[in-house]
Amino acid sequence: MEKVKRTIERVAKPGYEYELYIHTAIKVLAETSSESVESLLKAQDTGIGIRVFRNGKIGFAYTTDLSEESLIECYKRAVEICELSPEDDTNKPFCARVEGELNNPYDSTVLYVTPQDLAQRCIQLEGFAKTLDNRIKGVRKLSLKGVYSEVYHFNTCGIDYHYASSSFISTIGVLAQEGEDSSISYDFRASRYLADLPLEDMVKDAVFKAVSQLNPSDFESKVMPTVFFRDAFASLLEAFSSVFLGDSLIKDKTMLKGKEGQIIASEVFTLIDDGTIEKGLASSPVDAEGILTRRNLVVKNGVFKGFLHSYRTALKSGQEPTGNSVRDSFKTLPTSGITNLFVEPSNTSFEDLTTFFPETLLVLDLMGLHTVDPISGDFSLGASGIILKEGKEVKRVRGITISGNFLEVLKNIRAVGNDLVFYGNVGSPSVLVERLTVGA
Incomplete structure (x- = not known):
C-alpha cells in the first residue's frame, strides 16, 4: 500500500480528494458429483479502485495492474470522469481518523488448504447423505469454497487501515427416488471458520427436504x-x-x-x-x-x-x-x-x-x-x-x-x-x- 500511496500522491492534482481501495481475494474451490471430482480451483485476484472527489463531483476507475504506469493511468481516468460528472453535494469521502491494522479474526486455514483436501471432504459428505435414507440415490453437486480477503483502504481525509477476513461456503443438491417418482432439494451453509461450518446439518436438511417431497x-x-x-x-x-x-x-x-x-x-x-x-x-x-x-x-x-x-x-x-x-x-x-x-x-x-x-x-x-x-x-x-x-x-x-x-x-x-x-x-x-x- 505504501508504494501505491506514494505513486498516487506524486501525481495527485491540487484540489482533489481521493480514495484508494485495494482488495485481494484468494479462492480455493472443489466440486464433486456422484462421488467423483468435477472441478478444482485455486486462484488469486488483486486490484485497486480509485475514487476522486472535487466540488460535489466524483470519478471512479479501477485496475488489476498495480504497476506504477497503470496506477497513474487509473488515477487520471478517475479524474477525467470526475470532471465530466454532475455535481451532487453528497459526493464526498468519509472523513475520520481510522488507522492501522484492524482486529478482524479470520481462519488462516484457507491459505494452506488445497482443493484436493476440500474435494475429499465433499466426497465423504456425499457418502454420508446416502446413509441417512435409502431413498437418496445420489448427489447432483456438492461444492466447498474458501475465500481469504485482504482490504487496504486509504483516503485523504484520515482513513488509512487494513484488515483480513475469511469465509467458507458449501452447497449441496441431493436426489431422492421412491418408485417412479424423484425429487431434488438443495441446501447451503456458510461460516467464517471451516471448523464451524455445519456441513452434516446441511446434508441432513437437504435429505429431509428431498424425501419429504416424494410422491x-x-x-x-x-x-x-x-x-x-x-x-x-x-x-x-x-x-x-x-x-x-x-x-x-x-x-x-x-x-x-x-x-x-x-x-x-x-x-x-x-x-x-x-x-x-x-x-x-x-x-x-x-x-x-x-x-x-x-x-x-x-x-x-x-x-x-x-x-x-x-x-x-x-x-x-x-x-x-x-x-x-x-x-x-x-x-x-x-x-x-x-x-x-x-x-x-x-x-x-x-x-x-x-x-x-x-x-x-x-x-x-x-x-x-x-x-x-x-x-x-x-x-x-x-x-x-x-x-x-x-x-x-x-x-x-x-x-x-x-x-x-x-x-x-x-x-x-x-x-x-x-x-x-x-x-x-x-x-x-x-x-x-x-x-x-x-x-x-
Whole structure:
C-alpha cells in the first residue's frame, strides 16, 4: 500500500480528494458429483479502485495492474470522469481518523488448504447423505469454497487501515427416488471458520427436504396457515432485503418510504442487522467506507425503526450512516447493503409452530425468488412442502404456488420459532404465517 500511496500522491492534482481501495481475494474451490471430482480451483485476484472527489463531483476507475504506469493511468481516468460528472453535494469521502491494522479474526486455514483436501471432504459428505435414507440415490453437486480477503483502504481525509477476513461456503443438491417418482432439494451453509461450518446439518436438511417431497398428492387452492421452514423464510427475507436499504429509499424503490416509526409487521417479529456478531460471515470492524459497524434494529416488535445506510445514502436522506456501506470488490462503488441480517428467534419450538392450527402447510422449498417485486412487495412463487394436520403429515405437495405481499406476510406472522440458522449472512428461524394464499 505504501508504494501505491506514494505513486498516487506524486501525481495527485491540487484540489482533489481521493480514495484508494485495494482488495485481494484468494479462492480455493472443489466440486464433486456422484462421488467423483468435477472441478478444482485455486486462484488469486488483486486490484485497486480509485475514487476522486472535487466540488460535489466524483470519478471512479479501477485496475488489476498495480504497476506504477497503470496506477497513474487509473488515477487520471478517475479524474477525467470526475470532471465530466454532475455535481451532487453528497459526493464526498468519509472523513475520520481510522488507522492501522484492524482486529478482524479470520481462519488462516484457507491459505494452506488445497482443493484436493476440500474435494475429499465433499466426497465423504456425499457418502454420508446416502446413509441417512435409502431413498437418496445420489448427489447432483456438492461444492466447498474458501475465500481469504485482504482490504487496504486509504483516503485523504484520515482513513488509512487494513484488515483480513475469511469465509467458507458449501452447497449441496441431493436426489431422492421412491418408485417412479424423484425429487431434488438443495441446501447451503456458510461460516467464517471451516471448523464451524455445519456441513452434516446441511446434508441432513437437504435429505429431509428431498424425501419429504416424494410422491406428492393433488392439492386444492385455498388460504391457509403456513409454516416457512427456516431456510425458506431466510430465502424470502433475502429476496426482499433491498426494501430496508438506503439506496432503495433515495431511488424511491421501496414500499417502506415514509413508514419509519409505523407498524409494518406482527408484534412477534423483530429484524436485526448486526455487523459486529462474533464470527458472523459479514462481520467486520468497519464498513466499506471506514464507518464503524454496529447492531441495527430494523424492525422491533413489528415497528419499522429505519433504513440501513451507507455514508452517501445517509447524507442524501438526512440520516446518520448505520455502518452498512458494502462493496463486492475493488471493481464496484460503495452502496448500502445488509451485513448479518436475521429474524430474532423466540422460545417457541418448531413442533409448536406446526400444531398451532389444525391444518398447516409446511413450506420446504421456494422457486422463482428472482421474480419478486421489492417495490410493491408482491410475489408469486413455486413451492413444495407438506400438509400437516395436528402436526402429522397427511400429504406431500409439489409444484404449488404461494402468493401475496411481503408486508402482508410480516403482518400475518403468528409465531416465530427458536431454530435460528444463518444461511450465509441471512438468518431465520422457522416462521408461522396465519394466512397465505396457496394455489394448486
